[in-house]
Amino acid sequence: MDSSRGSSDELKRTNKGRSKTNCMEKESLLKQKSPAEFFAENKNIAGFDNPGKSLYTTVRELVENALDSAESISQLPDIELIIEEITKNKFNTMIGLVDRQRVDEELYDDFETTKAREKRLAKEARMQEIQAKNVALGKKLKEPPAIKSGKGRGEASFFKVTCKDNGRGMPHDEIPNMFGRVLSGTKYGLKQTRGKFGLGAKMALIWSKMSTGLPIEILSATRGQNYASFCRLDIDIHQNIPHVHLHEKRENKDKWHGAEIQIIIEGNWTTYRSKILHYMRQMAVITPYSQFFFKFISGISEKNLTIRFARRTDVMPPAPLETKHHPSAVDILLIKRLIAETSKQTLQQFLQHEFVNISKSYAERLVGEMGPDFGPKMAVKNLTSHQIVRIHQLFRQAKFDDPSGDCLSPAGEYNLRLGIIKELQPDMVATCSSSPQVFEGHPFIVEAGISLGGKDVKQGLNIFRFANRIPLLFEQGADVVTRTAMKKINWSSYKINQMQDKIGVFVSIVSTKVPFKGTGKEYIGDDITEISSAVKSAIKQCCLQLRSKIVKKLQARERQERKRNLTRYIPDASRAIMDVLEEMAQNYEPKRQRYDKEDDELLNKIASKEITETTFGESLSQYVEQVDYEMALEYATQSGASEEPREPIYLSSLEGSYSYVDLHSPVFVFRLIT
């Protein structure tokens, strides 16, 4: 009994012990991750899928920060981007690693037997031939599939990326957190900006830490500052805090302002060269008021590249404004945050001042509708969770005016058109801008441009997408613009041949919240009805404008064709008529009156060679010219002034001036700059 008790006690103890262990085991399963760790492990969701894409995304993040920064102080952006290829030797010297020659070649993953090498080279030559043929036939060039040399992963390539801007710069003490703490930034307010998540620059740093182990360097000065801040730092991934190597103030005699960011990362220029250049070119289209200087430096001089995308206009869209939330666009968490942050005391004041489109009287009506527990004078900070849920429910059901688009800053039809003409030099272009519309309480504006012909444009649809003035280059197939242009527009009804014409479709969407799919900001889905129908209608409006131009062009061409045909028959017709007339003149007996006086005269002139075949030809030519001119005149008179041929003329102001009014007339738009 005792023993049994003993054993049962033991069992209990053991069980107790086991359950404790179990508990500890369970506890030990629970781990926390810092945001930096999360993004380091899932870097593809931020656009850092592989070395090539990482180089592209790094460029993008730096350029977009530079633009945001210059535009935020209404400074015409002047951006310098330099990508310098760093050889492995140089890289090793930089990090103080002694270069070692390979001894046992077969040990390496990229070892290739002579036979395998020959096979690979033959395959590469075949592919180059196919590419060359495609170029000759004007076919679309596909990115050549990466051919592996042997089974190796190949040698890593390193790049120093430097981006310099003339923007607002950063306060000295904030630099470490801006670049060394994931999810920290200055663009979280409700405002149209390119940046949004407080992630991009940190992802570039995380990638540099993962691929080269090197820190990022930042030089920055704000306006009027007589020193420049220099900071070299990396990021402590586990704690998500900056790890500062050096942070000092340096002389800034010229009172320069802006930022210069330098980072060394692994990348792949060969596969992402065209994407980076497309990105720069499209950026130049959507921001023609910016100046970009792009340079690629390599050890091999043929690979070097310098491109300057010149500024085309001094008119910059006005800076977007920060706005308040629309009641229909908030959730419970956001309401709680706004309550915690508000300086207002009462519920009514809170409703009236922290949201758009709630006037004092409307706030009173809303409070009345909330029920007996609520009163306009109740302290907003004392609201219970239940009461906040009630407010949220009412916000979802009540009627509010749509938010206005005043806080938005679209590129502007004028800039979009300039950008298209500057970069593509098309034969024809039409642009349009929608009035502000709303989805989920966020205002948005769609601007579109359609071009026909131009340089470096392939046959068929060439889609150019922009969101908050960022070019979007990836995931094109799933994007709302591509889907609309390919599936929802009947191009032939606008006299445009979808397969043969060189069609440029440009759509730019700006909003306080661009509904990107994913953090990589690659595309906007076509599942938001408001946006997809606005895109469709903007494209259709451009097509309508183009149709009338095309019709006119076709009519002119037809006239030309008819004239050419008539002219072509003039010699034959003159000869045939002359033959007949000459015969008549030969058989003519003046005594027998067979013709009237005029014909008599004609035959006499023919007989005396006063009228010849040449005379006939000339008269007929004159007649064709005359008929053509009269028809054109008649056409113009019938069509009225609005159908007169028009040419857009752009007058750019001499000084940077940002306030203007557009005066629209059926024939011209006059921009008055004040």
Ligand SMILES: Nc1ncnc2c1ncn2[C@@H]1O[C@H](COP(=O)(O)OP(=O)(O)OP(=O)(O)O)[C@@H](O)[C@H]1O
């Ligand atoms: N060139 C620059 N000039 C001035 N400030 C800059 C510059 N680059 C970055 N910053 C500051 O650093 C912050 C963090 O930049 P980061 O790229 O990490 O995020 P973001 O631009 O805010 O958002 P996103 O992740 O969507 O790009 C920015 O919000 C900005 O305040």
